[in-house]
Amino acid sequence: MFSKDTQILLCISSNVSEQENIRNLINGDRNCVFVKSEREALSLLKSRLRPSLILLDLDYPGNDYFALFSRLKSDPVLENTPVIILIPEDSGKEAFFLTIGAADVIRKPLAQEVLNRRIDNVINSQYVNDYLITKMYSYRDSLAEEHKKLVIYTKQIIKSLSSAIDAKDTYTNGHSVRVAEYACEISEAMGYDDKMLEIIYQAGLLHDIGKIGVSDTVLRKPGELNEKEMAAIKQHPIIGHEILSSITEIPLISYGARWHHERYDGKGYPDGLKGDEIPLIPRIICVADAYDAMTSNRSYRRQLSPLEAKEEILRNCGTQFDPEIGKIAASIIEKNISGEISFKNRETTFTSIFSPSNNKALYA
Ligand SMILES: [Fe+2]
Incomplete structure (x- = not known):
């Protein structure tokens, strides 16, 4: 639906071989940035990297991914960036992450077509969302402008009526x-x-x-x-x-x-x-x-x-x-x-x- 040239995917995975696996699975026309830790991810995001999507690989100990996820969702700039969480097959946390706001949760082992289609779906929905929000703000602004004109018009009518009364x-x-x-x-x-x-x-x-x-x-x-x-x-x-x-x-x-x-x-x-x-x-x-x-x-x-x-x-x-x-x-x-x-x-x-x-x- 949308050009992949302008999409940046930020993939957070602490395991180098899993990074390599994901790199191979993701279609080559996407721009992917890989980092190993929450700290690296936050540092990149603070330096104004604005990914279209974040892939968060949950499979590794030592990183507090829940804290990272919460931080992303509470940041006014990043809160609307969709996050797909990759979980181990037996994790059982699928429903939990969907409930707290993950755009999607994908179980491992990853299959190339499933991974790419679900990335497409999430990014397309986000574009539609962003488009609708922009439109909504634009309609709200023009409605406010129309309302302002209507208020002036109403006041002018009331003033004219009062002049008509006094003229009698x-x-x-x-x-x-x-x-x-x-x-x-x-x-x-x-x-x-x-x-x-x-x-x-x-x-x-x-x-x-x-x-x-x-x-x-x-x-x-x-x-x-x-x-x-x-x-x-x-x-x-x-x-x-x-x-x-x-x-x-x-x-x-x-x-x-x-x-x-x-x-x-x-x-x-x-x-x-x-x-x-x-x-x-x-x-x-x-x-x-x-x-x-x-x-x-x-x-x-x-x-x-x-x-x-x-x-x-x-x-x-x-x-x-x-x-x-x-x-x-x-x-x-x-x-x-x-x-x-x-x-x-x-x-x-x-x-x-x-x-x-x-x-x-x-x-x-
Ligand atoms: Fe009177």
Whole structure:
């Protein structure tokens, strides 16, 4: 199957006449190197001899062949070099050596055709193995590259969707990105890792996606909404959750849309969940959403300063907001006002959530 000119066989046998016997039996078109001992073999292998196959003649006392075999198999460079063990007819160790990783075990006396065919078989299998491993690594690398492109593409789609949401409501320009970033600041201060922060960022970007299903007249109406209009607005978490429920790989993203208008005291909508019944992500997004709404210019009420918004968040801890999250948000806002911290742009910093293994513990 493969050219024998490039094959080097290393034969380890401490008996000169047996070396001669093997030399005569092995077909002449193979390159054979003979050594007498484990020490000589290791010295050659250390000097970068890379045989296609090692023939280990087990018939002689004084050499610890098992130790040599173990050493070969534990060497990262040589572990894949196949070893054929030649054993005395009555050795009884055939199964043992096959179990510990010999490519083949041949009983003596050696027959020329059997020896050469079995050498061929082992070398051919090794070539196929090496070829498949090389191919596998190459596919893995190209898959990783494709996955990277897919992640970028997915993020771009999510960002475009969030821009579409904000474009529906002229009063809230850039709201989704700001909510996503504030929610990440809060989550980071709560000690969550990058994977969680990334999920929260995407959930924040899409929390108001349900507004796509609410009429522009209602969304853009200056001034207070009547009862019917308010009922239409209150549908947006349900519509958003339905839209995002098709993202089955990361269901947490849809939680932000469904429950970001719930209140800690149970008086929110759409489901009237209370306290810890509200999943963590919407509890965080709820505070971030309120902070951005308070500090943005809206037609129906005065824009608050960050300091006033912080006080408002603290006043509503335990009623509108989760008290722990509200206090953490207030402390971040205070640090931002004093210049101690600045809110980060996180658009390009995340890389992990679109990988196959999402942390199930986050679903609490
Ligand atoms: Fe909303």
